[in-house]
Amino acid sequence: MRRADRLFQIIQILRRTTKPITADTIATELEVTKRTVYRDIATLMGQRVPIRGEAGLGYVLDGGFDMPPLMLTSDEIEAAVLGAQWVIARGDPALAHAARDLIAKIAATVPGQLRPVILEPAVVVPPAWDRAAESIDMAAIRASIHAGRKLGIGYRDREDRESRRTVWPFLVGYRETTRMLVAWCELRGDFRMFRTDRVSTLEFLDERYPARPAQLRARWYAFMQARRQELDRTA
Known part of the structure; x- marks a missing residue:
């Protein structure tokens, strides 16, 4: 790897996270020695790239720094x-x-x-076969998630029983043939996943929910992780 390419890759590695990254980690990914990483970090700092940290502790790239656009491999x-x-x-x-x-x-x-x-790509995604039909406005749902606004939905379960829910949407998930709306459900007082093709009515509410979408996502990821660990223990 050319040195210029390696310097760019170090910046890319640092951009991935806000947590300190050690020279060991960088050296392993780039397949170079720690001494080389130390020299490259010193060079980048000398070029006024806003890297904070020191040898042995780890390095962080300050926010706001950017490279010229589309310098892509x-x-x-x-x-x-x-x-x-x-x-x-x-x-x-x-x-x-x-x-x-x-x-x-x-x-x-x-x-x-x-x-x-x-x-002329060498990789391709196969067509989406038998995708479940839906009639709701997914772009508007995504806008509600970004705004942290509640939704009122009519929902049919697998036995075609319908219920009315007020939900706090925070994520849209994709399965092979269906999309899932992940939300906090006021009716159940818990996280729920709703198949979007089973949403029969949809109302966009002005009321904001009390948590930020990112906080709900973090809580849901932790909940799902704990659930998987519990299943692994009982398997």
Whole structure:
């Protein structure tokens, strides 16, 4: 790996997290020695890249720092194209349209030698077969999640029994043929996952729920992790 490429990769590694990353971790990923990492970090600091930390403790890249746009490797471009293909096949119409625009923007901006990676990809997402039909506005649901606003929904369970719920939406999950709305349900006083194709009515409420969406996501991830551990113990 050229030194210039290695310096860029160190910045990329630091950008992934706000927690300190040790020279050992960086050296292992880049397959170089710690001494090389120390020299490269010193070079980046000398170039006024806002890296904080020191040898033995770890390094952090201060917020607000950015590199010129679309300095992407071939693998990064391929990853972006593969993800965009998946969204085109399985996302809601607004996201699918955005994914097509994303591919076009990347293709128009990357150097010419990388354009075939986009226009003639070596990776592909298979078509989405037998996707469950839904009639709700997923773009508006995503907007409600970002705004932290409640939803009123009519929901049919697997036995076609309908109930009315007020929910605090914080995540949309994707399965192979269905989408799931993950929310805190006021009726049950607990987290619930709702198949979007079983939502019969939908009301966008002005009322904000008391927690931030990110807080609910963190609580749900912790809940699911504890649930998996419990299942592993009883298996």
